[in-house]
Amino acid sequence: MEKEKVFVNFPLSKSTMAAYAQAIFTPVGRGQCCTVIFQPEAGKRKRSKFLVENLNLFKSSLPKDKPVEAYYIDPVDLIRRDSPAYLLLILQTLQSEEKEIPDERLLIQKLKQLFLSKTRKCHLVLFLGKFDEIEFMPGQLAQNLKALWQVDKTSVHFIFLAKREIVLTDEVKKYGELSEAIMQNIYHVPALVDEDVDHIISSTQKKFGARFKPVLKSAIAELGQRHPYLIKIASEIAAQSPGDILDQRLKDIVKMDAQYEFVVRLIRGENPELSISGEKDVIFFGDRPFGSHLTAKEYALLSHFLKNKGVIVTRDEIAEVLWGKNSYEKYSDWAIDQMMSTLRKKLQKAGLGKGLETLKGKGYRFV
Numbered sequence: 001m002e003k004e005k006v007f008v009n010f011p012l013s014k015s016t017m018a019a020y021a022q023a024i025f026t027p028v029g030r031g032q033c034c035t036v037i038f039q040p041e042a043g044k045r046k047r048s049k050f051l052v053e054n055l056n057l058f059k060s061s062l063p064k065d066k067p068v069e070a071y072y073i074d075p076v077d078l079i080r081r082d083s084p085a086y087l088l089l090i091l092q093t094l095q096s097e098e099k100e101i102p103d104e105r106l107l108i109q110k111l112k113q114l115f116l117s118k119t120r121k122c123h124l125v126l127f128l129g130k131f132d133e134i135e136f137m138p139g140q141l142a143q144n145l146k147a148l149w150q151v152d153k154t155s156v157h158f159i160f161l162a163k164r165e166i167v168l169t170d171e172v173k174k175y176g177e178l179s180e181a182i183m184q185n186i187y188h189v190p191a192l193v194d195e196d197v198d199h200i201i202s203s204t205q206k207k208f209g210a211r212f213k214p215v216l217k218s219a220i221a222e223l224g225q226r227h228p229y230l231i232k233i234a235s236e237i238a239a240q241s242p243g244d245i246l247d248q249r250l251k252d253i254v255k256m257d258a259q260y261e262f263v264v265r266l267i268r269g270e271n272p273e274l275s276i277s278g279e280k281d282v283i284f285f286g287d288r289p290f291g292s293h294l295t296a297k298e299y300a301l302l303s304h305f306l307k308n309k310g311v312i313v314t315r316d317e318i319a320e321v322l323w324g325k326n327s328y329e330k331y332s333d334w335a336i337d338q339m340m341s342t343l344r345k346k347l348q349k350a351g352l353g354k355g356l357e358t359l360k361g362k363g364y365r366f367v
Contacts, residue, residue, distance in 0.1 A: 008054065009203070011046045012228065013195040020189070021051055021058035024159060027185040028123055029063035031154030034185040036161050040266035041229045042189065044161045048072055048127045063123055066155075070125040075134055076357055081310050081367075083141035086134070087111060090126065090148075094118075108144055112151050119155035132162035135310070142178040149181050191226040200228060204235035212238060219247035223254050227267065233260045258350040274352060276306040285350065297322055298343050305356070305366035314363040340364060 010017055027034040038044040051058065052070045062068050071093050078085050079100075087107040088100060094114060101107050118124045131137070149156050160182055166172060167186050172179045192200075201220055205212060212220070220238055224231030234254045241250065254260050265272050265286070272286030281303045283290045291299050304321045305313060318336050319327040344356050357365045 008057065010199070011043060011050050012192070013199045016193065016196050017047070017050065018058065018061070020047060021061040023187045024051065024125075025058070025061040025063065025068070028068070028125055028157045029065075031157075032184040033149070033158045033160070033181040034187060035167055035182050036159060037165065037167070037186065037188045038161065038163050039189070039191075039227060040163045040271075041227075041263045042163075043228045044163070044189075045072075045074070045129055048129070048159070048161060052127060067122040068125055069118060069122045070127065072127045072129060074129045076129075079359060079362065080312075082136055083139075083144060086136075086141055087144060104140075104144075108147060111148055115148055115151040115156055119152040123155050123157060125157045125159060127159040127161060129161050130163075131160045132164055132166045138174040138176070142175045146176070146178045146181070149178075192224075192228060192231070193226075196228070197221050197224060197226065197231055200224075200231045201235050204232065204239050208236070208239035210239040210243075215247050216245070216250065219250050223251060223260075225264075225267075227263070229263050230260060233257060233263070259348070262350060262352070274302075274306060274355070276303055281307075285352075290350070293346060294343075297339065298346065301339065301343060302347075302366075305364070309366055312359055312363045312365050318364070 024034055024036070036044065036048075049072045052072045055062065055068060055070060073090055073093055075086070075089070078089055084102070084104045084107060087104065091101070091107065091111055091114070101110065115124060134141075145158065149158060158181055160166070164171075166175075167183060172182055175182055201212065201217055204210070216238055220231060220234045223234040234250070237254050237257060238245070238250055241253070262272065270286065274290060275284050276282065277284065283299070283302060283306065291302065294302065301318065301321050304317070315333070315336055316327070316331075318339070319331050322335070322339065323330040340356075340358075347356055355366050357367060359365060
């Protein structure tokens with residue numbers, strides 16, 4: 001009896017994913033780490049998690065001396081923004097049943113033991129997501145990662161995922177002794193090829209049940225600039241537009257889209273962020289006022305998050321922002337859920353939805 005074939009939804013073309021696997025696991029086979037530089041919003045998380053979850057599809061790229069265990073360390077899952085929390089995240093990613101260990105020395109000790117036991121049998125590969133965006137990384141955490149790497153330098157492999165040039169002299173020196181691992185191998189992810197552009201467009205058509213005319217596909221490809229997220233935005237706007245939309249009209253609509261504009265500005269190196277200033281708590285996106293599309297309560301809530309950037313905001317705090325002195329009487333989990341959902345959707349339309357994190361059982365955090 002033939003085995004049932006399982007359909008695998010590749011994030012990009014098979015050849016591009018194979019090339020990415022080759023770029024990662026060739027250094028691993030040499031007993032080294034690798035720094036991977038992506039364009040902003042170019043899918044480093046999606047691409048890397050796909051590798052981690054589908055190692056069997058890339059057997060030809062894997063080391064031959066012993067098996068590979070790969071994990072994606074996602075800073076979005078941090079319970080706090082500090083070194084012990086990051087170490088705990090690594091421990092819980094490798095052993096999901098682990099509970100919180102408050103002492104940093106005990107965490108390091110336990111991780112070293114775990115790393116040692118694993119590297120006796122396999123290559124341990126840790127994809128460190130958003131590595132360059134972890135604001136508390138330089139210092140103690142970098143030293144701790146170096147200590148973990150030294151458990152077995154030929155079998156512990158950090159894959160540093162970044163979106164800017166952390167390998168430049170002025171940047172890499174911030175990481176102290178960990179810079180040795182960062183500089184071992186550097187891979188700049190290339191722009192997409194035509195096959196990838198077609199893959200993303202085809203995936204969008206399947207998702208929405210749409211069919212694009214050749215002229216519309218050309219417009220999407222032009223708007224996409226060989227960047228996966230820009231292609232995705234343009235494709236989805238096209239899929240949700242009238243079937244007879246003209247290519248120039250599509251271009252006009254896409255270029256006005258807030259998410260599209262945000263990513264284009266990131267690619268240009270502008271890196272606009274939300275900030276708050278002045279006695280009246282005026283919110284800015286880059287150098288422009290932001291929030292005309294927000295209600296008064298949404299604006300007040302976003303202001304509170306920006307004043308407490310990187311800090312967990314509890315539901316009780318949110319209630320105080322929304323209802324003031326009457327928060328105890330008016331408290332409603334449903335209302336808070338609705339408010340957070342609406343605020344997140346409005347931020348997403350501006351390309352900022354990823355900044356607002358939900359921490360189950362703890363609250364929310366804007367990073």
